[in-house]
Amino acid sequence: MKIAVxxxxxxxxxxxxxxxxxxxxDYPYKLYINLCPGKYNKKQVDLIYNYKPxxxxxxxxxxxxxxxxxxxxxxxxxxxxxxxxxIHTKKGIGSELTPSASVKRKGLIPTMRAxxxxxxxxMVGILKDVSSVNNIINEFKTNQKCGMVGFKLYNxxxxxxxxxxxxxxxxxxxxxxxxGEFIGGTIFWVRYDILKKYLNDNxxxxxxxSMPDGYIIEPSPQHAxxxxxxxxxxxxxxxxxxxx
Numbered sequence: 655m656k657i658a659v660x661x662x663x664x665x666x667x668x669x670x671x672x673x674x675x676x677x678x679x680d681y682p683y684k685l686y687i688n689l690c691p692g693k694y695n696k697k698q699v700d701l702i703y704n705y706k707p708x709x710x711x712x713x714x715x716x717x718x719x720x721x722x723x724x725x726x727x728x729x730x731x732x733x734x735x736x737x738x739x740x741i742h743t744k745k746g747i748g749s750e751l752t753p754s755a756s757v758k759r760k761g762l763i764p765t766m767r768a769x770x771x772x773x774x775x776x777m778v779g780i781l782k783d784v785s786s787v788n789n790i791i792n793e794f795k796t797n798q799k800c801g802m803v804g805f806k807l808y809n810x811x812x813x814x815x816x817x818x819x820x821x822x823x824x825x826x827x828x829x830x831x832x833x834g835e836f837i838g839g840t841i842f843w844v845r846y847d848i849l850k851k852y853l854n855d856n857x858x859x860x861x862x863x864s865m866p867d868g869y870i871i872e873p874s875p876q877h878a879x880x881x882x883x884x885x886x887x888x889x890x891x892x893x894x895x896x897x898x
Contacts, residue, residue: 655681655736655737655791655794655795656682656684656732656734656735656736656737657679657681657682657683657684657735657736657737657738657739658683658684658686658731658732658735658737658738658739658846659676659679659683659684659685659686659738659739659741660686660688660724660727660728660731660738660739660740660741661685661686661687661688661741661742661743662688662719662720662723662724662727662741662742662743663687663688663689663694663702663742663743664689664690664693664716664719664720664723664742664743665693665743665744665745666689666693666694666695666698666743667698668743668745668773669698669701669702669705669743670701671773671774672741672743672777673705675777675780675781676705676781678781678782678783678784678786678787679739679781679787680784680787680788681787681788681791683739684708684710684732684735685702685706685708685709685710686709686710686712686727686730686731687702687709687710687711687712688711688712688713688714688723688724688726688727689711689712689713689714690713690714690715690716690723691713691715691716693716699711710730712726712727712730714726715867716867716868717862717865717866717867718861718862718865718866718874718875718876718879719742719869719870719876720742720743720744720840720876721840721865721875721876721879721880722862722865722876723742724740724742724840725853725858725861725862726862728849728853728858729855729858731846733850735846736794736845736846736847737791737794737843737844737845737846738843738844738845738846738849739780739781739842739843740840740841740842740843740844741777741780741841742840742841743773744769744772744773744776744839745766745769745770746765746766746768746769746772747762747765747766747769748869748871749868749869751868752868752869752870752871754869754871755871756768756769772839773841775805775806776804776805776839776841777841778805779803779804779805779806779841779896780803780804780805780841780842780843782898786897786898789897789898790803790843790897793895793897794843794845799891799892799893800892800893800895801844801845801848801887801888801890801892801893801894802837802842802843802844802845802848802883802884802887802892802893802894802895803842803843803844803894803895803896803897804837804839804841804842804843804894804896805837805838805839805841805842805896806837806838806839806896807835807836807837807838807894807896808835808836808837808838809833809834809835809836811832811833811881812872812873812877813872813873814872814873814874814877814878814881815832816873817873817874817875817877817878818832818878818881818882819832820864820875820878821861821864821875821878821879821882822882822885824857824860824861825852825853825857825882826852827852827882827885827886827889828889831885831888831889832885834884834885834888835884835888835894836880836881836882836883836884836885836894837883837884837894838880839880840880840883842883844883844887845887845892848886848887848890848892849883849886851886851890852886861875861879
C-alpha cells in the first residue's frame with residue numbers, strides 16, 4: 655500500500671516530537687510537510703530534510719489552520735496513494751489577537767499542558783509503536799470496511815451546524831449524516847480514495863476561499879470539516895475505528 659504522511663507544521667519546533675512516532679512506521683511512505691510563511695527557519699527545514707531527504711515541503715498561507723494546511727497539501731498528493739496519515743502540531747493557545755477559549759478560561763500554562771497531552775494521545779492513537787502501526791495497516795489491507803483510524807470517536811456538532819451544511823451542500827454529501835462519528839482533533843489515518851471523491855481542486859479552492867486567515871474559534875469552516883471528514887467515510891459505507 656502506498657502511504658502519504660501529511661504534516662501541517664505550523665509549529666516547526668514540534669517536528670522533533672513527531673519524529674519518534676514516524677519511526678514507528680516501518681513501511682515505505684512519502685512525507686509531505688506544510689509550513690506557513692514567517693513561521694520557520696532554515697535550521698528547521700534542514701532538520702526535515704536530514705530526517706527524510708525526499709520530503710516534499712509546501713509553504714501556504716495560514717488559512718483554516720491545520721485543515722486548511724491539509725487541503726493545500728492534498729492537492730499535491732500522488733494520485734495512486736492508498737492511505738493518508740494526517741498529522742498537525744498543537745499547542746492550544748490560539749494567537750495573540752485571538753487567544754483560544756481554553757486560554758481565556760484556564761490560562762496559558764494549563765492550556766499548553768492539556769494541549770500537549772491531547773497531541774500525544776492522538777499521536778499514540780495512530781503511531782503508537784511498530785506493532786500497533788502494523789495492526790492498522792493490516793486492518794486496512796484485510797478489511798475493506800475500514801475507512802479511517804484514530805484515537806477517539808466523537809459525534810458532537812458544537813456550534814458548527816450551519817458551516818457543516820454549507821460545505822456538505824458544496825461537496826454533495828447527504829445531510830442525513832450530520833451528527834455521525836468523526837475523529838476529534840483531525841489526526842488520523844484515512845483511505846485516500848474516500849477523500850478524493852469529495853475533494854477535487856475546485857471544491858478545495860472554494861473551501862479555502864471561505865476560510866479565514868489565522869486562528870479562529872468555533873463556529874468555523876475548519877471545525878465543520880473536522881466532522882465532515884468522518885461523514886465522508888460513513889457516506890462510503892466504511893467504518894471509523896480505534897485500533898490498539
